[in-house]
Amino acid sequence: GQQVMQIPQYQHVQEGEDFTTYCNSSTTLSNIQWYKQRPGGHPVFLIQLVKSGEVKKQKRLTFQFGEAKKNSSLHITATQTTDVGTYFCAGPFSGGSNYKLTFGKGTLLTVNP
């Protein structure tokens, strides 16, 4: 079945350092989505990438979708304590008509002030 792998599982940085999490799908994706879940909270939609090679920015966050539409990355520049949380990538099930998502295992980011 479809798998979405995410690395690293954990990342601890000093405030001000950069952070990157990588997502890789076993199948080509029509799109990829990124979510952030704060400790004790629920996933919050960050962004969706659709086009091959697409790059989108949200302030200090840069999202990329690979040319083959099988991998993606999220890069945070100059992390802040407010960036703490688990970042999940998710892709739609292959051929799914109800738009089910397969989530990666997530990357837990902790930031030392």
Next chain:
Amino acid sequence: GAVVSQHPSWVICKSGTSVKIECRSLDFQATTMFWYRQFPKQSLMLMATSNEGSKATYEQGVEKDKFLINHASLTLSTLTVTSAHPEDSSFYICSAHSGTDTQYFGPGTRLTVL
């Protein structure tokens, strides 16, 4: 953005009892809602897809008789955990599909079964 609510936000119950969790889309109609379960420090695992006016579709390994799902209207889906046991203790999260590619998640319900 679209808002999804869940009720209750947390619940503690005795083993053997049933618990109902509500998921509502507040400002849009959701023909499809999804129910996820998340154990501590783990990812979201899809349990079932809830379609308005039809039976839910359950993922492999999820007992349909234990996790009853009802999607009676375009804004409400309910998940009932029947005869709950301690191993059912988890964080249950719903999401609603707005007709676009985006899913909007509810705040989750933390269930503890004693």
